[in-house]
Amino acid sequence: MPDQSAARLLKDELAQLKARLLQMGGLAEERVRAAMRALVAGDEQALEEVLTGDEPLNQLQVEIDNRAFTVLALHQPLAVDLRVIVAAVKINSDLERVGDLAVNIAEASLRYLALPPVKPLVDLPRMAEIAQGMLRDALDAFVRRDVALAQAVLERDDQLDDLKSQVFRELLTYMLQNPATIEASLDLILVSRHLERIGDHATNVAEDVIFMVSARDVRHHIADAAPPTRSDP
């Protein structure tokens, strides 16, 4: 096989890998959205559907991992292409866990709906919006190789953490004032933790994008972690 057509094939396969990851991201985000919408609407049927609807995401995860492996094994890509594939494998894990967290939200929501309600769900819908936005932007940043957008995702994670602490304090106050709300409040606290973790996964994706594009490791604020540049052209 001449080199040029091998290069074109690799490019095609990378494009397909990216397309599948975007599809996976869309599915994961949709599941979080469905769970939160059902919680707000008190729709138990819709929550049950979130609980049992994990299969397409799981299938896609396995397919993406297999694709990444096949590209690595057949093309033995170097430098930036290699970083794209390793980033894809990591992002794939993060997206699958976002799907799991949608299930966790649905479980807590079903328990919550069986109890006397606490009050208008404090800031949970806002947390969900931020987390979903972070996820979407992190994936956009991946596809567009946009370091500035990835950086903005990292900054939004603090907002989410602050809201989580605020939700916790508010619900604790309800529980202390009215112990009849303990169980329902606990479930809402759990939902807020799940949303925070979705933000953490979006943060992981954003960090992978920055590493992928700039070969710069932004985790742990290590400024000069040496990237493997020896094989770069």
Place this chain on the structure above:
Amino acid sequence: MPDQSAARLLKDELAQLKARLLQMGGLAEERVRAAMRALVAGDEQALEEVLTGDEPLNQLQVEIDNRAFTVLALHQPLAVDLRVIVAAVKINSDLERVGDLAVNIAEASLRYLALPPVKPLVDLPRMAEIAQGMLRDALDAFVRRDVALAQAVLERDDQLDDLKSQVFRELLTYMLQNPATIEASLDLILVSRHLERIGDHATNVAEDVIFMVSARDVRHHIADAAPPTRSDP
């Protein structure tokens, strides 16, 4: 460079990668152990040390990722070696998150110790023992390429989930009977969630080991996910 010495070099580098991962696993496990020991002993000083002691683990994570990249880029390994390296990158992420969870345990424990105690910490120490054992066994399974041991780790995760549910029910009962214990109980519930997540990370590692050794994907019970065998010898 003659092929034989390249093969030896690759073997050496894979051995070093494994050694570093074991070191990382030991560090992560030790941090969980230190946090739990300090919680049981009521030792705030030791908890503060867990809070601020994340740096060695973070440095090691970056080093391991860079090593894995360099091996991928320089040796372009195939088949089983490729699977070892991709497994190493994933396991590395999981271990770093175990370190983060030790910090989360220390944070919840510090809050807990500032409050009137609930009672002898329910089953949290037992959960910690199981989670640490799972992590240790998953890493042993990685080094020894031991699928049976990895499988046993997967099975123990249910024990941990059951204990988590039991801890939750017990603490909920305390809170309902005595609202003065709400805050302290909440912190213990959070500790139990953190321990459960450590078990989840051990489960991820065990799944990666099974995939690495047998090229069989045990996630999501997909029996015949096609491994990338086309380039296998």
